[in-house]
Amino acid sequence: MATTLSPGAPGRDLRDLPKAHLHLHFTGSMRVSTVREMADQHGMRLPPAFTTRWPPELSGIDERGWFRFQRLYDAARACVRGETDMRRIVREAAEDDAAEGSRWLEIQVDPTSYAPFVAGITPALEIVLDEARAAAAATGTRVAVVVAASRMRHPLEARTLARLAARYAGDGAGTVVGFGLSNDERRGTTSEFAPAFRIAARAGLASVPHAGELLGADHVDEALEHLGPDRLGHGVRAAEDPEVLRRVVQEQVTLEVCPTSNVALGVYPTLADVPLRRLVDAGARVALGADDPLLFGSRLVDQYLSARVDHAMSDAELADLARSSVEGSFAPAAVKQEILAEIDAWLAAAVTP
Known part of the structure; x- marks a missing residue:
């Protein structure tokens, strides 16, 4: 799915472009080599999609396709x-982001998935936060956390997670900065999750639900109405309705x-069909994200490379995308200013032949 051109050609090296990464799922951030090693260590058998047929062929346009994605x-x-596995995931996500120019990472996690192995959702979240602080110190990429509820579970569970997230709310590395809602957006009733988002908002957490990928602009409008989002996970199909956009x-x-996620899940046939330029031209703030590199076979810099190759964006336009990612982040103001200055320096530098 990802283009095979070098991130350094043509134009400035996109790995050196300072940026923020705002859409990365905890499990989905794993290197395929890591999931293979973990499976071997724990005596588990992986499907061929993670061994001999990686990256997997996926589709999310119907329930059957999404079921296969979810099973993987x-x-x-x-x-x-x-704990050891969880810490490794956070550390490697920070290392991989640092190698791609990401200065600020907001990794999204549902602690209920890992609670059985660490004595509860509170220890699960604390492990992630603690390693986020350590990873930031080790890599230079500051790591914050978005706690996400699942549409596949009861809205009351979302309230529990919102209260947990509120206890660790902050505005720096190793804190919770937002509350999200993920999984198949065709499931659940959006309005029923609104109380959880109100709990999070009272604690100063940002609202970052998924909407507008598997469903169209009407679902973007629904999320806007009920969840008061600061950001939308995906939201790309807002382009289908001028009023919603x-x-x-x-x-x-x-x-x-x-x-890459949009194409892998069948939302658009090719990377060139993703309405990136339409969104930007309409004045929308866009932050490119990798979503689930383990499933889609591409990381953050590949998304910028697609903008360059598939949408003919200049280095100045790519710098604007990086600025949008920083401005849309929940990093402290001083951190934002620092990264924005680095973006200006990247654009001012001469292009190496």
């Missing part, structure tokens, strides 16, 4: 069996656009 995700998540722009909602 669950198979990977089942290999995460305790206008509302996204007016309310300054950042769209976490993940092109």
Whole structure:
């Protein structure tokens, strides 16, 4: 799915472009080599999609396709069996982001998935936060956390997670900065999750639900109405309705656009069909994200490379995308200013032949 051109050609090296990464799932961030090693260590058998046929061929356009995607995700998540594994995932996510120019990472996690191995959801979240602080110190990429509830579970569970997230709310590395809602957006009733988002908002947490990938602009509008999002996970299909897109722009909602994910799940046939330029031209703030590199076979810099190759974006336009990612992040103001200055320096530097 990802283009095979070098991140350094043509134009400035995209790995050196300072940026923020706002859409990365905990399990989905894993290196395929890591999930293989964990499976071997714990005596578990992985599906061929993670061994001999990686990256897997996926589709999410119907229930059957999404079920296969979810089964693969669950198979990977089942290999995460305790604190050591959890810490490794956070550390490697920070290392991989640092190698791609990411200065600020907000990794999304549902602690209920790992709670059975570490005595509860509170220890699970604390492990992630503790390693986020350590990884930031070790790699230079600051790591914050978004706690996400699942549409596949009861809305009351989302309230429990919102209260947990609220206890660790902050605005720096190793804190919870947002509350999300993930999984198949065709499941659950959006309005029923609104109380959980109100709990999170009272604690100062940002609202970052998924909407507008598997469902269209009407679902973006529904999320805007009930969940008061600061950002939308994906939101790309807002482009299908001018009025919804206008509302996204007016309310300054950042769209976490993940092109490779969109194509892998069958939302768009090719990377060139992702309406990235349409969103940007309409005035939407767009932050490119990798979503689930383990499933889609591409990381953050590949999304910028697609913008360059598939949408003919100049280095100045790519720098604007990086700025949007920083401005849409929940990093402290001083950190934002630091990264924005680095982006200006990247653009001012001469292009190496």
